[in-house]
Amino acid sequence: MxxxxxxxxxxxxxxxxxxxxxxxxxxxxxxxxxxxxxxxxxxxxxxxxxxxxxxxxxxxxxxxxxxxxxxxxxxxxxxxxxxxxxxxxxxxxxxxxxxxxxxxxxxxxxxxxxxxxxxxxxxxxxxxxxxxxxxxxxxxxxxxxxxxxxxxxxxxxxxxxxxxxxxxxxxxxxxxxxxxxxxxxxxxxxxxxxxxxxxxxxxxxxxxxxxxxxxxxxxxxxxxxxxxxxCLCGRPEDGKMPTIADWGPVRLTYGGVKEIDPQWVAENLGQVHMLDVRAPEEFNAELGHIGNAQLVPLGELEGRVSEIPTHQPLVAVCKSGRRSAQATVILKKQGLKEAASLRGGMLSWNEANLPVEKA
Missing domain, CATH: 3.60.15.10 (Ribonuclease Z/Hydroxyacylglutathione hydrolase-like)
Incomplete structure (x- = not known):
């Protein structure tokens, strides 16, 4: 065989x-x-x-x-x-x-x-x-x-x-x-x-x-x-590992998406700006939303980038992490490079029993 x-x-x-x-x-x-x-x-x-x-x-x-x-x-x-x-x-x-x-x-x-x-x-x-x-x-x-x-x-x-x-x-x-x-x-x-x-x-x-x-x-x-x-098997002169981001444990997927885990975000909400890119009717639906998250639907994001604060790193969130991944691409094109997608979106956030708000 x-x-x-x-x-x-x-x-x-x-x-x-x-x-x-x-x-x-x-x-x-x-x-x-x-x-x-x-x-x-x-x-x-x-x-x-x-x-x-x-x-x-x-x-x-x-x-x-x-x-x-x-x-x-x-x-x-x-x-x-x-x-x-x-x-x-x-x-x-x-x-x-x-x-x-x-x-x-x-x-x-x-x-x-x-x-x-x-x-x-x-x-x-x-x-x-x-x-x-x-x-x-x-x-x-x-x-x-x-x-x-x-x-x-x-x-x-x-x-x-x-x-x-x-x-x-x-x-x-x-x-x-x-x-x-x-x-x-x-x-x-x-x-x-x-x-x-x-x-x-x-x-x-x-x-x-x-x-x-x-x-x-x-x-x-x-x-x-x-x-x-x-000759040093690729070891840099300073002996340091390169990082994707210096503001948090951002990971890069094989598909090229920058992601960050929900647990870290929940523990550091004051250090990031949450950007929810779902449709308005999803914001207060069953999955709820993360406190203080700014709602800008993905289809409107490119035209509303000027409304997004830039003094903190951005974490984009949607239902599953797919739309938010595309949001990071749009944000990067607009010059906002300190952005990552919430891994697994609100589905993972809820599975981890992290706090949500609803109207």
Missing amino acids: AKSLLFRQLFDADSSTYTYLLADPVSKEAVLIDPVFEQHLRDRALIEELGLSLIATLDTHCHADHVTGAWLMQQAVGSKIGISGRYGDMVQGANYLLDHGDRVAFGDRTLEIRATPGHTDGCITYVLDDHSMAFTGDCLLIRGAGRCDFQQGNAHTMYASITEQIFSLPDYCMIWPAHDYSGRTASSVGEEKAYNPRIGGQADETDFVGYMENLGLPHPKKIDIAIPAN
């Missing part, structure tokens, strides 16, 4: 980086491959919403085009950090120094580590236990291969890595790279063997090396920032 897998491919548009979430749906244990620093809140929200326990973040190599989110995730949820041990003392802060033949388990699934140097000395490919998926980092890309002109890169070494470690996998094995700059999402070993213009078809080592040594690419724009930061 085939083992099940929860799988998500995530994307960072600024660096064209793919991040991969894999989880055992039974145990809920998960791993995150190639997380991006700026996408930490998105990734964390998805993990929480899916009810997963992140046991490790795994980088395919020391990236030059973005900073890893490994340290942030470790601080947030206690996950371990894995990266190639071949970087030696260059990398500090990792829990797992991985090498060829090692395995990382998550629930009933495992990832096999295959050393695939060539882009850098420490590039590794993660292969799923049934050989159905390979996460190749910057070694083998979709119809391409990672550059070999910095960080101890070597085209001869990469040729051996691809042909011996990746092309030895079954043709049906799906290739999931760390980057793609043309909107392509995945490939397969069979496809790349046949159609990769650098190493596919009848190309030999001389063809591949000649191609790779004449790419003429500019240096990655973030290399001077990314490599030093990634």
Whole structure:
């Protein structure tokens, strides 16, 4: 019987980086491959919403085009950090120094580590236990291969890595790279063997090396920032976690909504301005309303923003948290950035037995 897998491919548009979430749906244990620093809140929200326990973040190599989110995730949820041990003392802060033949388990699934140097000395490919998926980092890309002109890169070494470690996998094995700059999402070993213009078809080592040594690419724009930061697994110089808001425990959902829990709001009503965006007939209906809340129906909000006080952070509220989420979008467009949606709306407020008023 085939083992099940929860799988998500995530994307960072600024660096064209793919991040991969894999989880055992039974145990809920998960791993995150190639997380991006700026996408930490998105990734964390998805993990929480899916009810997963992140046991490790795994980088395919020391990236030059973005900073890893490994340290942030470790601080947030206690996950371990894995990266190639071949970087030696260059990398500090990792829990797992991985090498060829090692395995990382998550629930009933495992990832096999295959050393695939060539882009850098420490590039590794993660292969799923049934050989159905390979996460190749910057070694083998979709119809391409990672550059070999910095960080101890070597085209001869990469040729051996691809042909011996990746092309030895079954043709049906799906290739999931760390980057793609043309909107392509995945490939397969069979496809790349046949159609990769650098190493596919009848190309030999001389063809591949000649191609790779004449790419003429500019240096990655973030290399001077990314490599030093990634040598610390993404730990910022000040060692501090970024926050969404400095006025309260605001959370960002996977859908990009800023939310705050009812209990905190109830305990800090004097520190925020409540904005009820329901229809007037709902304000005094069964669910009631929060004391001192200002009623501005969502359909009227954009035209009445000038009526809303700005000396306190805003908490928008509706019945379920959906209309209030859209209210925060409208408020942001109008320049009111210190705003969050009440998580679960008046339904959650009432379920928590928090005080309400009715006419």
